Amino acid sequence: MSRMRDVAERAGVSTATVSRAYSSPERVSPEVRERIMRAALDLNYTLNLVARNLSRNESGAVLVVVPDIGNPFFSKILKGIESRARDLSYSVLIGDIGSDPGQIETFARDVAARRADGLILLNGRAPALNMAEVPGEPPRERPLGYPVVVVSERIPDARLPTVGIDNVAAAKAAVLHLIEAGHRRVAHIAGPVANVLTKERLVGYLAAMRSVGLEPDAGAIVHGDFSIASGRQAVRAFMGIEKRPSAIFASNDEMAMGAIGELKRLGLSVPGDVAVVGFDDIEFSEICDPPLTTIHQPRFEMGQVAMSLLVRRLRGDIQGDEEIVLPAELIVRASTTG
Amino acid sequence: MSRMRDVAERAGVSTATVSRAYSSPERVSPEVRERIMRAALDLNYTLNLVARNLSRNESGAVLVVVPDIGNPFFSKILKGIESRARDLSYSVLIGDIGSDPGQIETFARDVAARRADGLILLNGRAPALNMAEVPGEPPRERPLGYPVVVVSERIPDARLPTVGIDNVAAAKAAVLHLIEAGHRRVAHIAGPVANVLTKERLVGYLAAMRSVGLEPDAGAIVHGDFSIASGRQAVRAFMGIEKRPSAIFASNDEMAMGAIGELKRLGLSVPGDVAVVGFDDIEFSEICDPPLTTIHQPRFEMGQVAMSLLVRRLRGDIQGDEEIVLPAELIVRASTTG
DNA sequence: CTGAAAGCGCTTACAG
């Protein structure tokens, strides 16, 4: 493997000049630049990025922490991050949390060890700080010592720049769609109680109902865990209540699909007997039976924007926290319009 | 940010000793080690991995090239890679090819630039070599200058270590399952013509048919492109042939699902009128309607094994090419057993 | 526009 020094010798210049030929070619005279490039080619030279990174005191990579890469919801965001990262000449490291939430701290330590220059969090929880906040002082801009951007799931009290959608408004739109179709008994399958998205979507659901003078019936709000199975269970619960719902708004698509599966199993038709709306527009919602009305999140774009935001922080262009809200969209399919 | 030198000073030792306390603690006396760790803690010191990497002439990362991270088939493999990588203290960089296959060469260059120590390919094509093979000499073990491992899709003539399943045997098992259920007119929706997986699964299909003295009817083999839409189209083609099939084996789950969707649209029942088998066992095959009989690939494990294989190469433990075949499994669901 | 030289923060053979 040839080094920059070899190229310099062959081209008859110093390594400083070779370095400049790579980093800021316009600062090198055309003839010299030409000689250097030819020498590099002859020697099959490739700039050593590890060395460059050490000199520049950076790593040229960002770390993306994902709850579950196997879940397309996250991997589409990741795809957006990766695409923008390439444009900006950054590499993307992935960290899959899996079943052990303690991994987040491990990943945070990786960044502290300079494996990455910054962190993008898709997981709704920030790493525990290793420095205590100083009482009386405002929370610091970079409590971790490096920039962090949060995607999708706002982290309460973390004061971190965030990109996502307006979950309250989107949920409200979803429920209004049902109400406008004539439904009055609209049930809600919420997510896990402590979850931020659960809360926001629940608020949107309630806001829609109340905006037309409706209140949820007793038993019409059930918490699931975002899984298909919990969607099924919710439907069984709804079947037991006095005023059976004619429509269901689920806090994500998986639960909506579980609900549809269970309704069909019970011999009910969707949307004939019960209309169903989901949230997220995962790939499958288009091809399930019936195709699912849902809220589309611009996941690829969310990833791109998050990456851009992070790089702006890395370059020091921006201070203060920011919250970027991208447009979500109601996609009407057969699960609400038979 | 404190450096190793600061820790050394505070602990009253040399940086060499601090370095050893981190890399091979057993070579440092317990008392000194203790002093170093305390100093590091006091200074909130974190080892700078970029510096370590330059010294060791490595990057501590592997690059995984994926055709599409948004596709769960690949992201599950990625998850296996990530999990094993963490155990082995490697970082995982991702490269999404997207619509431009030329990206592969870009990623290969990244590795050459030492951004990663090795490459894992999920994409069925190796980067073009920048060094020509020397005629008369055997192809070199590391034509790219660094180790490469291929997952899932064997790359013909590349002489690269590979981990995957026996696609011929698995396809044969899938078709025999249909034959044993009494089907004689089994059609096949194959993948893109040039694809390696397409060929292997087609061979398995033919082998199964011939093992019981059957030949595919005219028009009973149609090539799709692994998309849902192409599965639909294939069914329309089958409906036009003289001897309509009573069963379909599709080369992947997406096409199988497209086929089911089209059959239902035509008023045919699955499996009553036509039984359908897919390949891959993607997440959705369990929850579609009817649930899909398919071949399960151990994707997570494939990723883990690929990572282990790569690290063995990185450590120089292994030479020569290797092909690791993991067991695939026929999962019988309602699309073949009404 | 170009070069000499110091520096980035580690690691490691060598010597003791």
Added chain:
DNA sequence: CTGAAAGCGCTTACAG
């Protein structure tokens, strides 16, 4: 078990 010193391959202020 520990240290002095060279080295990993770049970058960059400084000077000319």
